[in-house]
Amino acid sequence: DAKTTQPNSMESNEEEPVHLPCNHSTISGTDYIHWYRQLPSQGPEYVIHGLTSNVNNRMASLAIAEDRKSSTLILHRATLRDAAVYYCILRLDNYGQNFVFGPGTRLSVLP
Amino acid sequence: EAQVTQNPRYLITVTGKKLTVTCSQNMNHEYMSWYRQDPGLGLRQIYYSMNVEVTDKGDVPEGYKVSRKEKRNFPLILESPSPNQTSLYFCASRLFTNISPLHFGNGTRLTVT
Numbered sequence: 001d002a003k004t005t006q007p008n009s010m011e012s013n014e015e016e017p018v019h020l021p022c023n024h025s026t027i028s029g030t031d032y033i034h035w036y037r038q039l040p041s042q043g044p045e046y047v048i049h050g051l052t053s054n055v056n057n058r059m060a061s062l063a064i065a066e067d068r069k070s071s072t073l074i075l076h077r078a079t080l081r082d083a084a085v086y087y088c089i090l091r092l093d094n095y096g097q098n099f100v101f102g103p104g105t106r107l108s109v110l111p
Numbered sequence: 112e113a114q115v116t117q118n119p120r121y122l123i124t125v126t127g128k129k130l131t132v133t134c135s136q137n138m139n140h141e142y143m144s145w146y147r148q149d150p151g152l153g154l155r156q157i158y159y160s161m162n163v164e165v166t167d168k169g170d171v172p173e174g175y176k177v178s179r180k181e182k183r184n185f186p187l188i189l190e191s192p193s194p195n196q197t198s199l200y201f202c203a204s205r206l207f208t209n210i211s212p213l214h215f216g217n218g219t220r221l222t223v224t
């Protein structure tokens with residue numbers, strides 16, 4: 001699987017937007033970009049995924065660079081509940097059996 | 112409510128005493144998987160199952176067994192636990208389509224003394 005690079009940690013103020021970057025310079029044409037997050041004392045939870053176009057859902061937006069070598073997860077208004085570790089994962093467009101979770105970005109939200 | 116349920120949440124045991132961690136999902140998912148999470152090592156896959164009676168090794172299967180006799184259940188068995196299996200364990204499931212997301216349980220924290 002192609003590798004992703006994320007900052008170890010980021011900080012945000014409550015009610016401000018948060019942009020979480022992910023670099024994936026070796027991404028292939030069939031890799032989907034997935035984001036998961038892990039709240040304290042919980043299992044990871046799915047946030048969003050995309051292939052080429054920007055995507056929005058009720059939790060977040062995903063902005064994908066035109067060359068697909070990077071992407072950004074956008075939380076439009078951070079809340080204290082958004083404090084978590086965020087994982088950017090590449091998934092092949094097949095029935096590959098493993099999601100490879102890297103260390104992710106630990107997001108702290110300040111009141 | 113759609114969910115993956117693991118039991119127990121916490122378990123302390125001694126070396127060599129067989130144990131089973133249960134996992135059940137109510138979403139009719141074909142695919143189920145076990146991960147362990149350790150500081151500095153992230154989440155690593157132990158075993159996975161693509162359907163009933165179909166299981167395969169993940170990245171760190173040594174010391175673990177699994178079974179998939181029913182679609183909803185995927186227990187993790189430690190026949191002879193050792194201290195290096197002290198970890199946080201997660202069960203996950205998903206539909207067997209190419210990009211369907213994983214749904215995780217809330218984890219089982221296992222301590223082997």
